Amino acid sequence: HLTGTSQARSDSQLAGSAGVLLVALGAALWGTDGVLRQPLTRSLDSLAIVLYEHLIFSLVAVPALIVLWKELRDMKARHWLAILGIAWGGSALATVLFTEAISRGNVNTAILLQKAQPLFTFLLAGPVLGERLKRRHWGYLALGIAGAWLVSFGDHSLLAPLSRVEITTALLALGASALWGSSTVLGRLLSQRFSFVTITSLRFVVALPLLFMVSILRGVPLPALTPAQFWRVAAIGLIPGLAALLLYYRGLRSTPAATAAIAELAFPATALVLNWTFLNQRPAAIQLAGFAIIWFVVWRIQRGSIQLGL
Numbered sequence: 298h299l300t301g302t303s304q305a306r307s308d309s310q311l312a313g314s315a316g317v318l319l320v321a322l323g324a325a326l327w328g329t330d331g332v333l334r335q336p337l338t339r340s341l342d343s344l345a346i347v348l349y350e351h352l353i354f355s356l357v358a359v360p361a362l363i364v365l366w367k368e369l370r371d372m373k374a375r376h377w378l379a380i381l382g383i384a385w386g387g388s389a390l391a392t393v394l395f396t397e398a399i400s401r402g403n404v405n406t407a408i409l410l411q412k413a414q415p416l417f418t419f420l421l422a423g424p425v426l427g428e429r430l431k432r433r434h435w436g437y438l439a440l441g442i443a444g445a446w447l448v449s450f451g452d453h454s455l456l457a458p459l460s461r462v463e464i465t466t467a468l469l470a471l472g473a474s475a476l477w478g479s480s481t482v483l484g485r486l487l488s489q490r491f492s493f494v495t496i497t498s499l500r501f502v503v504a505l506p507l508l509f510m511v512s513i514l515r516g517v518p519l520p521a522l523t524p525a526q527f528w529r530v531a532a533i534g535l536i537p538g539l540a541a542l543l544l545y546y547r548g549l550r551s552t553p554a555a556t557a558a559i560a561e562l563a564f565p566a567t568a569l570v571l572n573w574t575f576l577n578q579r580p581a582a583i584q585l586a587g588f589a590i591i592w593f594v595v596w597r598i599q600r601g602s603i604q605l606g607l
Contacts, residue, residue, distance in 0.1 A: 319548025321560040326541035328567025331404045332575045333533045337526060338400030345520055346530065347392045348508040351501050354534040358498035368495045376491070379483040383496070384503035387480025395473035402466025405580045408568045409448045409588045410470040412561075415595045416441045417478030441594040445471065447587025493546050562592065 337346050362369065372380075398407040416438060449467035480500075487496050512519055522530065549557055565588060572578045 316548040316551035317556055317560050319544050320552050320557050321548075321563040323541045323543070323545030323548060324561045324564035325567040326544065327537045327564045328408075328569075328571060330533065330537040331399060331408050331568050332571045333529055333537065334396060335399050335404055335576055337529055337533075338396065341520060341526065342517075343393050343396035343400060344508065344512060344515070346396050346533075347389065348505075348512060348519065349522060349527075349530045350392070350534050350538070351388070351504050351508060353531050354501040354538055355505055357535075357539060358501050361494055361498045362502065365492065365495045365498075368491050371490070376487060379487050380496075380499050380503055382483045383480040383487075384500050385507050386476045387483070388500045389504040389507050391473040391476035391480070394469045394476070398466050398469035398473065401469070402462050404572050404576055404578050405569060405584060406449055406463075406466055407470040407473075408572070409565055409580070409584060409591075410445060410467065411474055411477070412565060412588060412591050412595065413441065413445050413471065414474045414478040414481065415598060416445075416591075417475045418481045419598055421479055421482045437594045437597055441591055444587040444590030444594065448584050448591065449587075451581050451583030451587055497542060559596065 334346065395407060395411075419438065449471075450463055484496055548560075552560065569580050573580070
């Protein structure tokens with residue numbers, strides 16, 4: 298009996314270690330997004346990049362939805378409304394805002410501000426999920442806002458007048474972060490009944506009609522991709538997109554939220570190194586200090602009773 302208990306404990310620890318590694322690897326793949334996406338913004342507008350990205354991802358998602366057809370039949374009107382919120386807000390609009398932020402300003406600012414997503418999830422957890430927020434959480438939120446300010450404007454000078462580019466970049470990145478945080482709450486509601494593969498596949502497929510409609514209303518023809526552009530867009534969809542999501546959520550099954558918050562540091566670490574190496578964008582020390590504040594707030598919240606992931 299003791300041997301069996303010891304073996305079970307050993308297997309559990311091994312599964313936990315593997316889970317942390319998978320979370321870190323998935324987060325590291327997210328860090329490749331900036332260096333893959335930013336060069337595309339020199340020749341394509343943000344909407345075209347996001348539309349093609351969703352189109353390529355949907356080629357993988359549609360066969361998955363065919364296999365999981367039974368889950369789709371079980372969806373009620375409220376579930377489809379949540380899917381629309383995730384697909385149109387958290388996938389289509391958020392990705393356009395993020396791409397626009399990268400094209401206009403500092404890539405590191407846009408990347409680091411994505412760590413503020415759980416702060417928006419935290420704000421919505423009460424009214425949407427009915428989770429009670431404690432007084433200390435509001436203090437964490439204020440601290441997180443201070444960290445976001447340092448990340449947004451610390452690459453120049455906090456005492457100098459803010460330029461329109463800096464303000465626009467920060468607002469676009471925070472808008473994307475807010476929409477992604479909101480989709481996390483909606484996804485958590487759906488995950489109680491439906492699989493992650495179903496939710497993720499619908500996220501991209503359902504976003505396509507909106508992206509096509511906006512493209513048509515703009516009256517701007519969708520540009521044909523060169524081979525180089527096609528492979529770069531495909532890489533965005535498959536590396537920081539599909540591969541990162543599958544690894545991250547597979548690892549999250551056996552990884553506590555607080556531990557996952559630490560493993561997720563692989564995302565900004567990878568992004569900062571790649572952005573510095575390939576895009577020649579070096580983060581300012583005060584931006585890193587602001588990120589450290591945001592990460593500390595997220596870690597403290599995830600360590601507590603409020604669960605922020607799917």
